[in-house]
Amino acid sequence: MPGVFDRLAGQAEAVAELTAAATAARLRVPGQGWDESDARMVHAWLFTGPPGSGRSVAAMAFAAALQCEDPEVVGCGECRACHTVLAGTHADVHLLAPQGVNILLKDVKETIHRAASRPGTGRWQIVVVEEADRLTEQSGNALLKVVEEPPSRTVFLLCSPTTDPMDIMVTLRSRSRNVALRQPNAAAVEQALLVNGEIDPDMARWAASVSSGHVGRARWLATDEATRERREVVLKLPMVMHNPSRAFPLADQLVKTAEQEAIARNTESDEREVEELRTALGAGGTGKGTAAAGRGASGAVKELERAQKSRRTRSTRDSLDLALVDLAGFYRDALMASIGASDVSAVHADKAGEAARLGGHYPAASILKAIEAVQDCRRAIEVNVKPRFAVSAMVGAIRAALS
The missing domain is CATH 1.20.272 (Zinc Finger, Delta Prime; domain 3)
Structure with missing residues (x-):
């Protein structure tokens, strides 16, 4: 079984830095706050890089390494914590992503409230912010407030599709450590596709060669026939442009x-x-108050x-x-x-x-x-x-x- 960082393509320097940080995190005494005794581990990280470089993959792999239960290997990829983090089901890892065009204030507040509590099963409460460049001014300021005064066992991992961290609001950027990811070459992309042994080697080689270093795109091309068909349609267009x-x-x-x-x-x-929202609001129930619950559910839906x-x-x-x-x-x-x-x-x-x-x-x-x-x-x-x-x-x- 591969370790969690094997999912990253061509990012040896970043993997070394994140592994060292996760190792240092194990030496911290829980609940004693964020001191500067070991500068390898900080409470806020900013992952930047061009599209397809693996920002979100790096953030989730780092989150898994921080929660990893193996006493000897950091980010073993085999323990329950590693599996649940990578599957997106770990109770102490919270994903904050745009539900529409932007990340809204209400979503930030809800996530921060959950992440401020004591970890339930893991070592840390971890907030992963995808597309942090889509924070609005209000939601960015709300996140900044808690990043400035972080709970003692909460880590923030921000991801932004850019090669320039200046695209992130300056106050958030100044309080985060930047991990700059590079565009991987075709060989590194191919290796990443073959990690779990689920993709045919010939298909992996072809997908890597036509994905321009975009790991996610290569994976879609290798595993989804509809994506391959769409690419064929796209590449027909220049040849019929005269007509x-x-x-x-x-x-x-x-x-x-x-x-x-x-x-x-x-x-x-x-x-x-x-369906989950209707159930949570009591829709379909019987007894006193169900009519009001139904009306409330309708508006919320x-x-x-x-x-x-x-x-x-x-x-x-x-x-x-x-x-x-x-x-x-x-x-x-x-x-x-x-x-x-x-x-x-x-x-x-x-x-x-x-x-x-x-x-x-x-x-x-x-x-x-x-x-x-x-x-x-x-x-x-x-x-x-x-x-x-x-x-x-x-x-x-x-x-x-x-x-």
Whole structure:
């Protein structure tokens, strides 16, 4: 059974630092606060790095190492604590992530309240904040207050999809130790996919070679046929861009696929959340007060459904953004072919022939404008332009650039 840090791809320096910190944490006397007797372990950490570098994986692996029950191995990967942390079911590890576009104040307050109590089964109460750059000013200030005066047995692990920690509010950043993760190479990604022995080696090698160092993307490509099919659709688009009767419908299909994936990925959890909320509020019960409980449940369910809709919107954008990254990568390969940079590794090695044909047909300046159009589309979707409008405008801009 691999240790918890074996899940990280190509991050030897970060693993060494986190292992040393988890080892030092075992020497601390519970309940005596945060002193500076051993600087290896601090109460707040900030994991930064480019998309796919493994920020959340690093944070959860570190959380597992801190809770690990093995007396000799830090982060053994075999004990109950390691298993439950990595599965997301450990009672003393709390995940704070955007339910919609941002992390809201009410979610921060609820998490902080739970994390301020004494650990129930583990050594620590641990708060993992995914996409910490999505904290609003109010929610960020609420988190800052407790990070400034942390409970003696609470650790905060913040993750942000950036290569620059300056993207995090300065006061939170100044109170956290930064762990900078790098973009792993294809060999490291392949090794990470093979850790549990669940992925075919040939599939792992191919997925690693076309994922641009994005471990999560490589895993989806290796394990999900729908993701592989979507990639094929995306990479057809540049080859039919000259034909509007094919290009615009294909672009519209990308958006529809992203929306369908968001619904499919969230439907089960959405239904479970609604049912759990109704039960918690007494819906379906009998006796005095059930009518009032039913009315209260109705309002709470509507609020939950609004939050779920926001989450599906975020999921749709994330799925579509991955498709646009693939598209930009194809045009990048075409650009390299256009300027004769044969020594540069291709993003989509399995589509090198198509990219070379495109690069031989259009001048480099035009292909560069196509890449800019894709990036403009990504930015437009991020600021809430409707995906269909943004993608349609992108197709129009690329066609104009290549005409």
